[in-house]
Amino acid sequence: MSKKISLYKSQFDYPRLTFLTTAVTLSDLPTDQGYEIAVIGRSNSGKSTFLNCIANQRQLARTSKMPGRTQFINLFKLDEERRLVDLPGYGYAKAAYSKISAWQRLTNSYLDRRQCLCSLILLMDCRHPLQSSDQQIIEWSMNSQLPLYIVLTKIDKISRNVLTQTQFRLQQLLPPTYAQSITPFSAKTCHNLPEVYQVFDKLFLNTPCG
Ligand SMILES: Nc1nc2c(ncn2[C@@H]2O[C@H](COP(=O)(O)OP(=O)(O)OP(=O)(O)O)[C@@H](O)[C@H]2O)c(=O)[nH]1
Ligand SMILES: [Mg+2]
Numbered sequence: 001m002s003k004k005i006s007l008y009k010s011q012f013d014y015p016r017l018t019f020l021t022t023a024v025t026l027s028d029l030p031t032d033q034g035y036e037i038a039v040i041g042r043s044n045s046g047k048s049t050f051l052n053c054i055a056n057q058r059q060l061a062r063t064s065k066m067p068g069r070t071q072f073i074n075l076f077k078l079d080e081e082r083r084l085v086d087l088p089g090y091g092y093a094k095a096a097y098s099k100i101s102a103w104q105r106l107t108n109s110y111l112d113r114r115q116c117l118c119s120l121i122l123l124m125d126c127r128h129p130l131q132s133s134d135q136q137i138i139e140w141s142m143n144s145q146l147p148l149y150i151v152l153t154k155i156d157k158i159s160r161n162v163l164t165q166t167q168f169r170l171q172q173l174l175p176p177t178y179a180q181s182i183t184p185f186s187a188k189t190c191h192n193l194p195e196v197y198q199v200f201d202k203l204f205l206n207t208p209c210g
Contacts, residue, residue, distance in 0.1 A: 010197035011205065012078055017055040020083060023073040025106070032115045034081040037203055040107070040137055041123035043089030046153035049187040050123060051076065051086055054196065061086050071103055073110055082204055085110075085117075090133045111140065119147040119203040126152040126166055126184065130173060138178060147207055149181045149199050150174075156186040 023029045039047045048061035048070055061074060074086040087110070088103035111117070120141055124134055129152060141148040150170075155163055163184055171179040183199060185192050 008194040008198050010194075011201040012082065014054050014078070014197060014200070015056040017051075017057070017060060017076045017078055017084060019060060020075040020077040023075065023106075023110075026109055026113065029073070029110075029114070030075065030083075034083065034116050035118045035204055035207070036075075036083045036085050036114065036116050037119045037121060037200060038085035038087050038110070038117060039121045039123060040087045041089060042091035042125070042128075042131060042133060044091075045089060045123040045125045046187055047089060047123050048074075048086055050121075050151065050153060050185065051084060053187045053190055053193065054084070054200075073106060084200075091131065111144075117146065118207040119149065121199070122148055122150050123153050124150065126155050126158055126163060129166060129170060138174070142175065142177075147203060148178065149203065150178060150183070151196065152182060152184045154186065154188075155184045155191065156188045 021028065021030065039051060041047055044066075048063040051061045052058060052063065055076070060076065062070065070086055070088050072088065076084045076086070078084060087107050090104055090107065120137070122134060122137055124130065138148060140146075152163075152166070152170075158166070167182060167184065170182060174182075181199075183192055183195050185196060
């Protein structure tokens with residue numbers, strides 16, 4: 001793994017992220033104002049762990065080895081206007097089918113209706129990238145013209161060579177807009193955390209919502 005030193009100083013104080021609320025239905029969400037960036041991806045791709053790493057807090061978002069840990073929409077407040085959102089994962093959650101489809105309905109209606117949603121961060125486990133559900137999210141964001149950024153998680157679990165091959169393959173498969181927007185990440189080593197802060201800053205500062 002590269003030991004590149006980044007001098008990037010983030011515009012927002014991400015370690016000050018605090019838990020705001022859990023939404024079981026859309027009506028539990030705070031007023032639809034300000035800016036939200038949502039972390040989306042398959043169950044177990046590392047979404048909640050990623051948010052903990054960003055906040056430099058071990059238990060801000062609940063994580064688990066078992067897929068299906070996050071079952072509702074959890075919101076974290078960065079400041080009065082900006083929030084980060086941990087969405088339930090899609091894919092192979094170990095739970096009753098009826099429960100899984102309820103989480104997916106919740107996520108889908110959040111995506112369809114939330115005006116202050118300004119971007120998505122799509123997390124993919126670097127060992128299983130671009131599954132059909134990931135492709136559906138990419139397609140949806142293209143059609144809705146919602147900016148999407150890709151983070152490849154768990155890179156501590158593969159060699160540098162395999163990571164390079166994976167990135168190359170993804171660049172061939174993804175539409176050009178997204179091929180340039182991939183950040184490899186490890187929550188174990190916090191590799192590329194400054195780059196991730198840079199992505200969030202850019203998305204918060206340059207993206208009109210609504
Ligand atoms: N080695 C390693 N493990 C990770 C990394 N990121 C997450 N994990 C592990 O992957 C498992 C799943 O992480 P979560 O953050 O709970 O995944 P999630 O995407 O929030 O899962 P759901 O809530 O089910 O959607 C946990 O055991 C984490 O410790 C990483 O970068 N490296
Ligand atoms: Mg989770």
